[in-house]
Amino acid sequence: MNFKSVYLFSLIAVFCLSCKNNTSENKETQEVITSTSSLVNSKPNIVVLLCDDLGYGDLSSFGHPIIKTPNLDKLAETGIKLTDFYSTAPVCSPSRAGLLTGRSPNKAGIYDFIPGLKKSPDNRDLVHLQAHEQTIPAMLKSVGYATCLVGKWHCSSRFNSDEQPQPDDFGFDHWFATHNNAAPSHKNPKNFIRNREKVGEIEGFSSQIIVTEAINWLDNKKDDNPFFLEVTFHEPHEPIASPENLVEKYLPLSENREQAEYFANVENVDIAVGRLVEYFESKNMDNTLIVFSSDNGPETFMRYSRAKHSYGSPGALKGMKLWTNEAGFRVPGIINWIGKKTFTGTTNKVVSALDYLPTFAELSGAKLPNRNLDGESFTALLENGDFNREKPLIWAFYDALNERKVAMRKGDWKIMASIEADGKPLPNIHNLSDGNEALVKNAKLVNHVLFNLKKDISESEELSGSNPEIFQNMKKALAVEYKNLLDESHIWVREE
Structure with missing residues (x-):
């Protein structure tokens, strides 16, 4: 490795959401499989979809009365809807570090979001994901996976610099990413880096741009090896920009234009997810495990001057982003395994993004990192819905x-x-x-x-x-x- 070189929520929707989440066994139709051999060591393609600042109540399948998210709703309906899914932190950088390593981000020394370089008494300018950290893509590469990151990185204070490790140093064969937010906004961003090379301005909206990059990478893949794809959307984090046709759709249903732009922003992610799933299906990628969540809860409206579009919903939860109450890190969770028969339905089993790494290890046959992990494998949930975590979160x-x-x-x-x-x-x-x-x-x-x-x-x-x-x-x-x-x-x- 080279390290030099709020709007008012419908009371009915909230009540119904609360009732669903408090039910020990949801009454929806559930399919259960009893054999583990069809899942473990089948080396599935693995896709992690991660939103930025998406609230617990921001998907229609999680109770939003206005925003339409049919593609994500379908993944939840035909897969597993997780009502008790947790990110690893209530803010972006540590949440991403915890997801990648399967360990509390505090152990990696990432306690808060990573700003740009500015020397400070608390040494915050030094913070980055360190070279010794063992990650999901590196682990999966060891058993033959091709790996790709598209979207937001936000795990180093010196982005695209040889002075700190970059995504390729942690196992990503191909990466197309920004340090933090898409800039100047989601529309026509100028700050993407592709494999350490500046890209310049790209026409379009970030969620669609990164899905196009992922599809192009898959099209150019030269072998039939399984792949690990991490798609880290910038949406719906500020500064928000959304397609005008979607904004117009939501204007009659919104308090103001800014709220309509937020609603449209979430739907634009859903459309991007739909494109990706359609691609998998058109290419007969019938052994593809998809997991969807958010890095933390919704931003508080006008917490800072640029948060004028921040109309995200915590649903029935208390708090918002940056809180240790539930809305800070309890987020929508969806699992769908294309082409595999798994447990399906809504579950209140407690699952965390910390659990991705040990689960993916078990499913791929990869060896676990030689360190204490805070996550645990949820393959039992995929097999029969019966997952009861032993480790507290x-x-x-x-x-x-x-x-x-x-x-x-x-x-x-x-x-x-x-x-x-x-x-x-x-x-x-x-x-x-x-x-x-x-x-x-x-x-x-x-x-x-x-x-x-x-x-x-x-x-x-x-x-x-x-x-x-x-x-x-x-x-x-x-x-x-x-x-x-x-x-x-x-x-x-x-x-x-």
Whole structure:
């Protein structure tokens, strides 16, 4: 490797969504297979579709009363709709790092979004996915996969520079990406890089541009080896731009033009997904596993000056992007295996993007990385819908907008805690460095709260007082999990 070289939501829709999510066994028709031999080691093509800032309630299949997403809805209807799917962080860069590595992004030292280069006391300008991190594409390459990334990278502070690893250093044969957002907007972007070469302005909209790139890569593939394709849409992250015909469609149904542009933006992603699925089917790619989700929850309207289009919906969930309440990282999840008979239906089994790596390893026959993973394989879910994770999911997001920066889900229960340092709330922190390591590691978890997410996805009823035994057990478990996470968290040190 060369490292030099909100709009008002329909109460009926929210109520129905909540009812579906709180049902232990959805009554929709489900098909179950009992044999594992047809799935494991079949070396399927694997496609990860990832939106940027898409809210839990932004797809019509997840309860949106206005936005039309027929292609994604069909994938959910004919595959698996995951009502309890989690991203690995409530913001973009750490979420992507966790997805690629199957480990908490804190362990990779990616705690917050990665900005452009600007030297800071907390060493944030040093942050990048480091060369020793083992990723999905590199793992799959070891068993013969061709690999491709199209869309948003956002895993390095020095994008397209030999001073830090780039996508090809982590196993991508072909990459066509931007550092962060498409610029100047989704329309006619100018900042794409293809395999370390600047591309210049491209006519069209980002979601369609990257799907076209993916299709061209597949068309030019010179062998029949299976492929891993990661499609990381910029949409519906600001700065939003959408096709005018779609905007016109939504104007009569929207509060203003900006909201219509947001609605159109989500549908444009759906159209792009439809193009890709149609391509797979036209080429008889009948062993292609597709997983769809978002990197985090929806942006808060006007949280910053450019967020004037941010009309994303958290559905029935509490919070938004940058929160450790559910809407920060609970996102739409869909799995569909083209050409394979799997479990189908709606499930409230708890699944995380951390689980992609171990699942893909099992399905492809690849050897797992020699390190402790935070994800676990969900092949049982594909086989018969019976997946019960053993590892709790924990998030420690030190820049959270809500009071409690640490959260853990274990089974049906979620516990959250504030962090207190020197008798005061820990200030918001972007990055762990040698300058603040002692402060964070000596801080204490305080002010715990407890929720039953099976019964209360809105986190509206705090239950620590009425469930003292469960509360104490969850507090103890959180203390252990958080300590383990802190012990493995990477600390950034500037080498002068």
